Amino acid sequence: MQIKVTVVQNVLKSATNKNGKEYKVHEVAYKNHSFQDKLEEAKVNSYNKLFPQVGEMQAGQSFLVDKEKNDGGFWEWQKISPISPTDIKDVPVETKTVKAAIGKSTYETPEERAKKQVYIVKQSAINYAIQALSPGAKTALKTEEILVLAQKFANWVFSDNPALAFDDIPDDFPGEVTVS
Numbered sequence: 001m002q003i004k005v006t007v008v009q010n011v012l013k014s015a016t017n018k019n020g021k022e023y024k025v026h027e028v029a030y031k032n033h034s035f036q037d038k039l040e041e042a043k044v045n046s047y048n049k050l051f052p053q054v055g056e057m058q059a060g061q062s063f064l065v066d067k068e069k070n071d072g073g074f075w076e077w078q079k080i081s082p083i084s085p086t087d088i089k090d091v092p093v094e095t096k097t098v099k100a101a102i103g104k105s106t107y108e109t110p111e112e113r114a115k116k117q118v119y120i121v122k123q124s125a126i127n128y129a130i131q132a133l134s135p136g137a138k139t140a141l142k143t144e145e146i147l148v149l150a151q152k153f154a155n156w157v158f159s160d161n162p163a164l165a166f167d168d169i170p171d172d173f174p175g176e177v178t179v180s
Helices: 051-055 095-102 110-133 143-158
Strands: 002-016 022-032 038-045 062-069 075-083
Touching: 002 051, 022 051, 038 051, 038 075, 051 075, 110 143
Parallel strands: none
Antiparallel strands: 002 022, 002 062, 022 038, 062 075
């Protein structure tokens, strides 16, 4: 397969193989003009015959790249040929695109974290509702009863005055309970 690319970033890094031996690898971020200017990445390690040539690739330069799948099913660069920017539409590197795609944070935003916490509390509340309704049950639990009790548990967790939130939950043990 042959693709037209424009280099966005080329970073030389060190890596270690399974045997603990260190080697170098070029991580090349590029716009794939043959596929809707998609931002992609290729890793070319020091064992590859193209390693020296890849090391000379700089941001803004355009190339014709021949690549094919190796025995492991991974795409590997086989040949690199420089081409003129006029051979590619929209050659200028867009800094915004690069930062968004390469330097994009993988951390959750505060809003995403808060939403995730609500899901965790609800999931836990469902589990505890099932546990609370299961002892002594002579028939299968009803989904609606589980969800009503789970919502009460979740409401209690998120309430400002948790002491008042359980007043309407029926007492499973009427009378006095003694612990010996």
